[in-house]
Amino acid sequence: MSIPYAKMNGIGNEIVVLDLRGRSETVTAEAARAIGAQEPFDQLMVLYAPKRPDTLAFMRIFNIDGSESFACGNGTRCVGTRLFEAGAPSSFLLESRAGLLRVEKAERGLVTVDMGEPRFGWSDIPLAEPFADTRAIELQIGPIDAPILHSPSVANVGNPHAIFWVDDVEAYDLAAIGPMLENHPIFPERANISLAHVTAPDALTLKVWERGAGLTRACGSAACAAAVSAARTRRTGRKVRVTLPGGELVIDWTAENRILMTGATEFEHDGLLPDDIFAAAA
Numbered sequence: 174m175s176i177p178y179a180k181m182n183g184i185g186n187e188i189v190v191l192d193l194r195g196r197s198e199t200v201t202a203e204a205a206r207a208i209g210a211q212e213p214f215d216q217l218m219v220l221y222a223p224k225r226p227d228t229l230a231f232m233r234i235f236n237i238d239g240s241e242s243f244a245c246g247n248g249t250r251c252v253g254t255r256l257f258e259a260g261a262p263s264s265f266l267l268e269s270r271a272g273l274l275r276v277e278k279a280e281r282g283l284v285t286v287d288m289g290e291p292r293f294g295w296s297d298i299p300l301a302e303p304f305a306d307t308r309a310i311e312l313q314i315g316p317i318d319a320p321i322l323h324s325p326s327v328a329n330v331g332n333p334h335a336i337f338w339v340d341d342v343e344a345y346d347l348a349a350i351g352p353m354l355e356n357h358p359i360f361p362e363r364a365n366i367s368l369a370h371v372t373a374p375d376a377l378t379l380k381v382w383e384r385g386a387g388l389t390r391a392c393g394s395a396a397c398a399a400a401v402s403a404a405r406t407r408r409t410g411r412k413v414r415v416t417l418p419g420g421e422l423v424i425d426w427t428a429e430n431r432i433l434m435t436g437a438t439e440f441e442h443d444g445l446l447p448d449d450i451f452a453a454a455a
């Protein structure tokens with residue numbers, strides 16, 4: 174027997190949506206890697222039967238390396254599009270390991286996800302040692318007196334992020350620097366690493382090295398983390414347009430302390446997974 178999936182993308186963030194509601198299979202780290210070997214993705218969004226009656230599914234999120242993330246903004250929007258097409262109401266709740274996420278239809282076919290409340294405490298990120306002020310932590314790479322990158326803002330939006338403020342996101346070799354920073358001892362759970370350039374009081378350009386996935390064309394949670402960090406450091410207002418290599422997101426950090434992310438999704442193709450991909454890996 175084969176199990177259907179949908180290959181999608183959220184402004185270029187490569188997403189596989191696997192709906193296991195009503196099925197008995199579960200995805201392990203090994204199975205996620207095996208699925209990625211057949212159909213490459215940045216994130217695999219797995220839907221299980223809801224645990225709560227007010228949600229449509231319980232969702233788990235895997236990176237291509239098999240590690241699990243508690244947040245994926247672009248993937249959640251792809252799941253939203255898929256469920257809207259299957260008849261879901263124009264506003265519904267999903268549950269993830271980070272909590273409840275509201276997904277809503279927006280204008281022009283876009284999808285909005287309420288990514289929840291950001292956390293800024295050093296132990297929430299988490300960081301390996303206390304920092305009183307996470308708007309700029311002591312972290313640098315390169316020569317001590319002429320660092321290449323330094324003093325990132327850090328935030329947790331369901332997953333850990335470090336944002337380095339730069340004048341040109343293309344001036345750095347993020348593919349070389351990213352792995353070093355992702356695995357820096359200051360981040361005990363690793364971190365997603367962003368380069369952010371503030372281009373206007375309501376606009377950012379962003380390039381992201383994702384934990385467990387590498388350089389991607391877009392990262393929704395990184396856009397959220399960069400937007401709230403930009404507002405928190407008075408670089409921008411609370412509503413910004415974030416331009417990533419794959420497209421644009423609008424991030425609104427509301428007065429109620431919620432992060433609303435709006436952007437496009439795209440269906441690419443359907444596919445089938447052999448069911449022994451789960452058995453072999455169990």
Ligand SMILES: N[C@@H](CCC[C@H](N)C(=O)O)C(=O)O
Pocket residue numbers: 186215216236241242243244245246247248332333365383384385386391392393394395
């Ligand atoms: N691309 C995602 C975030 C993916 C998770 C990340 N790699 C992690 O391990 O935290 C997004 O759109 O948010």
